[in-house]
Amino acid sequence: QVQLVESGGGLVQPGGSLRLSCAGSGLIISLRAMDWYRQAPGNVRELVATVTSTGSRNYVDSVKGRFTISRDNAANTVYLQMNSLKPEDTAVYYCHADRLYGSEYWGKGTLVTVSA
DSSP, X not given: OOEEEXXXXXXXXXXXXXXXXXXXXXXXXXXXXXXXXXXXXXXXXXXEEEEOTTOOEEEOGGGTTTEEEEEETTTTEEEEEEOSOOGGGOEEEEEEEEEETTEEEEOOOEEEEEOO
């Protein structure tokens, strides 16, 4: 059974940092593009960052220069390093494995709250 399990969320003050992790089981993360999405209360789910199977990275404009997506293929894990956090970064963050062989997968999410 395929699982994506996020961890690392929590409460942080503005300007602080967090690192989110997404551990995969039942799938090989290195073969897929992997994404981090986020959804704030009352908002639609938003694509934040992508790392492709070849290592290319893309970010939504609002996090460029502050967030870094990376992958550890040996650990079958994807990370999102978030620096200089702002209150508007508050959301539930979801890991997503892009479609491959007809299937895509979502984690259950981890809550990030940026507040003084």
